[in-house]
Amino acid sequence: MSEIKKVVLAYSGGLDTSVILKWLQDVYKCEVVTFTADIGQGEELEPARKKALAMGISAENIFIDDLREEFVRDFVFPMFRANAIYEGEYLLGTSIARPLIAKRQIEIANLTGADAVSHGATGKGNDQVRFELGYYALKPDVKVIAPWREWDLLSREKLLAYAEKHGIDITKKKDGGSPYSMDANLLHISYEGQVLEDPAKEPEEDMWLWSVSPEKAPDQAEYLELEYERGDVVAINGVRLSPAQVLAQLNSIGGKHGIGRLDLVENRYVGMKSRGCYETPGGTILLKAHRAIESITLDREVAHLKDELMPRYAKLIYTGYWWAPERKMLQTMIDASQESVSGTVRLKLYKGNVIVVGRDSRKSLFDANIATFEDDGGAYNQADAAGFIKLNALRMRIAAKLGQR
Incomplete structure (x- = not known):
C-alpha cells in the first residue's frame, strides 16, 4: 500500500x-x-x-x-x-x-x-x-x-x-432519493436492486424517470425524419445537430411516446444472472432507423455478414473489450460498410412503438423496375428462376432419393 x-x-x-x-x-x-x-x-x-x-x-x-x-x-x-x-x-x-x-x-x-x-x-x-x-x-x-x-x-x-x-457529508435528496441502484448517461438510465431483485415482480410505475407509460402516451402519433450520413444521424426533421444533441432530442421525443422501456434478466460476465430495467428511448429509435436505412443501401451479403458478427461485437462491448484488437478489427469492417449508408428514414412514434414508414437514399440498391409486380419490360427473366431452384434443390433431391431406397 x-x-x-x-x-x-x-x-x-x-x-x-x-x-x-x-x-x-x-x-x-x-x-x-x-x-x-x-x-x-x-x-x-x-x-x-x-x-x-x-x-x-x-x-x-x-x-x-x-x-x-x-x-x-x-x-x-x-x-x-x-x-x-x-x-x-x-x-x-x-x-x-x-x-x-x-x-x-x-x-x-x-x-x-x-x-x-x-x-x-x-x-x-x-x-x-x-x-x-x-x-x-x-x-x-x-x-x-x-x-x-x-x-x-x-x-x-x-x-x-x-x-x-469520519465526518463525510452525505447530502440526501429532498424527496428521499430513489431506492434503486441507478446509472444514467445520454444513452440510457438503468435500475437495479430492491423489488427488482425478484424477477417475478413487475416494476413500479413511478420507478421510470425518462418515459411515460405507453398507456399514458399521446393518442396522436408523431412523425420524425432522420437524415443519415455514413451510418450516423446528422439531422432531425431537417435541422442539423451534433451527435450529443441528436441523442438528447431523440430521448426527449421517444420518452414522450413511451418508447424504450426494457425489463431484462441478463447474464453477467462474472457468472450470475441479474435483473435490471432500462430506459433507452433515443437508442431504440436509432436502432430501428439505422436498420431501415441499411435495408436499402447495403448489399445483401454485407448486411447478413454484419448480422452474423453483431452478437460477437455486442458481447465484446458488454464484457469490457472495447480497446481489444478484435473489437477494433470488427469496427474497421463495420465502418467500411457504412460508406453508402446515407439518406433519410421517416418514422411514426405511437404509444411505445417505433414504426418505419419510409426510407430514401441516392445510394439505394432498391430498383423498382426489377422489384415491381407489374410488367417490368424484360428487366428480370422469371424463367431463370427454374434452373436456380433446381440447382439449389439438387443436394436435397439426392438425399431424398437415397432415403427412398
Missing part, C-alpha cells in the same frame, strides 16, 4: 465514492485526484467539486470534464453502426460508457503523474471488469485499487456508519 503515491479516482460525489476517497487517504496514505465525467447523466456536477475540496483535495487535483460529445460521437454512434444489442434486447447503455471513463482516467493519470487508478464498482458486477480491462489496455503497468474487493464495508449501513464516523 505504501508503494502508491498518487491515485486517480472515478468520483461521483455520492456515498460510495465519497467513502472511497476518505478510505484511500487513510489506508493508502496517498494523494488522491478526483475525476468526474459528464456523459449526460443529468445531474449537477459542481457539488462533487465542493465535496472533494471539503475532503482536502486541492483544486488542481479535481477534474470535472464534459465528455458528452465525445461519448456519442466516438462510442455510441460507432456501436449503433453495428446495430449492437446484447442477448437480443439490451442496448448496452452502461457498457459503452465505461471505456470512455477508463480512457479519461488514464489520460489524467498520465497528466498528473499518478501511478494508480481506482473505481467504485463492486466485486459482483461487470463494471469492475470493463474499467480494469480498459486501464490495462491503455496503461499496462498501472496499479488498480478496487476498494469493494479489499474492504469490509459491504453494506449501505456500514458505508453510512463509516461516513458518519
